[in-house]
Amino acid sequence: MSKSKKVSTNFIPKVWRLLAPFKKDFYRILAITALFETIRLGGPYLFGKILDLLVRTKGILSLETALWVVGGLAGVRFLSILIDYITDYVIIKLLINIETHMSTRAFAKLLELSLDYHEKVHTGTKINIVNRGVDKLSQLVESYVFEFQPVVIQLTVTSILMILTSWTIGIIFTFSIFPFIFITFKIYQSTSLLRKRRHDAYEDSSDEIGDAITNITVVKAFAQETRENRSFGSIWGLIESISFTEVRRHLFTGFGRSILMEGFYAGMLVLGLFEIKAGRLTVGSLVFLITLTERAYSHIYRLGRIYERVMDAKEPVDRFTSLFSKSSSIKQAENPIKVEIEGQIAFRHVTFAYSKRRVLRNVTLTIPAGSFVALVGRSGSGKSTIAKLLSRYYDPTLGQIVLDGKYDLRNLDLDTYRAQTSVVFQDSPVPNRRIWEVISYSAGKKTFASVEKRVLHAAALAHAHEFILELDRGYQTLIGERGVKLSGGQRQRLAIARALFAEPKVLIMDEPTSHLDTMSEALIQKALEEMSREHSMTKIIIAHRLSTVQHADQIFVMERGRVVERGTHKKLLENGGVYADIVHQSELKP
Ligand SMILES: Nc1ncnc2c1ncn2[C@@H]1O[C@H](COP(=O)(O)OP(=O)(O)OP(=O)(O)O)[C@@H](O)[C@H]1O
Ligand SMILES: [Mg+2]
Structure with missing residues (x-):
């Protein structure tokens, strides 16, 4: 309970910060709306005045007065239409701008975030966060500018006008607004947990779609369509039952709320009749007051819907805004160094953990510029992780990676560095x-x-x-x-x-030829050698094939996150250690 309150108090400022670039537009719209809503009330006011005039003159008006009356009403209506047109234009333009701005910002943010985020969060979820977020945010803004703002202004102006016309009826009206807002607020508070569960379920549903569709070959290969359908169906079953519970509660309380409002309405009408009888109110004024009340009540109902929209948008918009509060764990240095690197690489006591478990432990190695080194080791020993650190997808937890003997990788300009390195990933x-x-x-x-x-x-x-x-x-x-x-x-x-x-100056290849026949592999090897002769290039190749690694200037053998052996193929074989074992067990395929 306290948690949901905390979120709701944070929510508005958070959205406001997100919309900061559009502050000026919002102020402009507020000014236009205030003007518009006030002018609009001129219609019923004039109408009341005409009625009184008709009552006083027993229905006989001079031509001049009649012309004034009609002219006045027509003037008010024309002004309303004109301002309505301007307001619509300004608001729709704002909505389009916001959608464009938010979509492009969210995309840029996703590209900016580092791999730890991308590897943790499912693709379906990310797409959902952005699409639903932008969608709901613009709905929220739409409700705010088209409904909330006009209604609040109208209620305020109406209350003031009513109190000025008849303070008793005015006060009853003003007080009738509060129970309505209170009940509405309570309904939504009582369903907030349900709403949250419903949104979680939406997310699960996108995850399921994403997962099943990206792995469609696996689903089909093992004939698991029925199982996937069932699991997806059960998520929607949950969404359905939660939605029904929510709707039931809303309708039931909404019913009580309507009865209460009718009570207030009848009370004001009766009081108005008494006031006319006592001579404190004219017929025209009562008609004016009743028209205002009816209008105002229909608008308060809109306020209820707006609250519903806000609450419905809260979860997705919360998720969307929290995307922007995430920061990339890979940070550009304050004064990044832009240099052409030679290609010498040194790991100095590098320890690394993706989360808690260490997958690299105190790795120290030096790779001379222009040389060809191979990384070998059993599956899960940390080879790809070394490639990821070298590409700076992650930074070491401890220790440092040093380029050309003088630059800590963290201090180099990311784009310049990456432009000089190339990676071929394991899954290309x-x-x-x-x-x-x-x-x-x-x-x-x-x-x-x-x-x-x-x-x-x-x-x-x-x-x-x-x-x-x-x-x-x-x-x-x-x-x-x-x-x-x-x-x-x-x-x-x-x-x-x-x-x-x-x-590139540095070429990192993670099992680049595992799917190739030995013939193609040999040809690529040769091409690489030729290329290295054309321009100096440091090559780091991770491989399971003897043919790939045996010509390396240096081979590093990894085991459980450590470099346990290093040397040339010949020397390592002579040593008879882990490498020799791997070769003999022909994990390194000839
Ligand atoms: N994104 C990740 N989050 C958490 N743990 C990870 C992640 N990627 C890899 N690991 C873990 O880190 C360890 C080293 O993984 P790595 O991919 O570096 O192994 P590898 O030597 O390349 O293995 P293979 O030969 O199978 O490709 C493994 O135990 C793996 O489970
Ligand atoms: Mg790997």
Whole structure:
């Protein structure tokens, strides 16, 4: 209970901070709305005055007076329409601006956040947070500017006008507003827990869709459609039953609230009749008051709906705003150093844990610039983690990574550094673009003609040119989401071509050729050697294949997060340690 209160008191300032760039627009809209709502009340006021005039003159008006009356009413209505038009324009423009701004900011934020966030949060959830967040936020703003603000202004002006016209009826009216707001507030408070559970269930439902669809091949392969359907159905069953409970409570209390309001309304009418009888109120004024009351009550109902919207938007908007309060764990240094690196890399007492469990322990190693080193070790020993630290997806928990003997990796400018390194990941993700765009990804947005030569060169080095030419549209072929239209080996060769295209100073490859036949692998090896001769390049290759690692200048053998052996293939074999074991058990395939 206290927790939900705390959230609700934080909620408005949090949203307001998010909308800070649009403050001026909000003030402008407030001013226009205040003017509009006041002018609009001129209609019933004039109407009341006309009635009184008719009563006084027993229905006979001079032509001049009649013209004044009609002119006045027409004037008020024309002004209303004009201001209405202006208000709509300003508000709709604001809403469109907010949607654009929030969507682009959220996307930029997602790109900015480091891998620890992305590896922790499910893709479906992230998409849901952004889509529902933007959607609900703009609904919230819409309700605020189109409904909340006009209603509050109208209620205030109405109360003042009513008290000025008849203080007794005015006061009853003013006091009748409070129980309404109180009951409405209570209903929503009592259902807040249900609402939260419903939103959790929405998120579970997106997770399920995301998970089942991204792993559709697994679902089909093991014929688990029924099981997935059932699990998805049970989530929606829960959403359904929670929604019904919520609706029942709302309708029931809403019923009581309506009866109460009718009571107040009748009371005011009776009091008005007495006041007329006592000569304290004219018929025109009573009509004016009753018109105002009816209008005001119908607006208070709108206030109830707005509250409902706010509460409905609260969860998704909360989740959306908290996305912006997250910060990337990889921070750019205050005065980042932009240099061309030589390519010497040193790990100095590097210890690393993804969360609590240490996966690298006190790793110290030096890789000379331009050399070729291999990392070997059993599955889970920490090889890919070394590659991730080198790409600065994560920073060491303890110790440091030093470039060229003088720069702590954390002090280098991230973009400049990453532009000089290339990584081929173990699972080589390739985005859904044309082949040439995948290969030239590091060049930014370019035309094919401007990068064609380099793309062809990189594809040839990666031994990918032949298979690309065999595709329907060659380099222009769209390769489908996550590269599903390619074979595993083709995807790897494409990833290698993309890495080589960037002509990096440091090339990190995490089992880049595991899907390739030995022949293609040997050709790629040769191409890499040639490339290193053209320009100096430090190569760090993680591999399970003897053919890949045996020519390395230095091999590091990892076990349980430690480097346990180092040396050349020959020397390590002679030593007869872990490496020799691995080779003999042919975990390193020949
Ligand atoms: N994102 C992550 N969050 C938490 N733990 C992780 C994460 N990635 C890897 N690990 C853990 O860190 C350890 C080292 O993983 P790593 O991927 O570096 O192993 P590896 O040597 O590359 O293995 P393989 O040869 O199977 O690719 C493993 O125990 C793994 O469970
Ligand atoms: Mg790995």
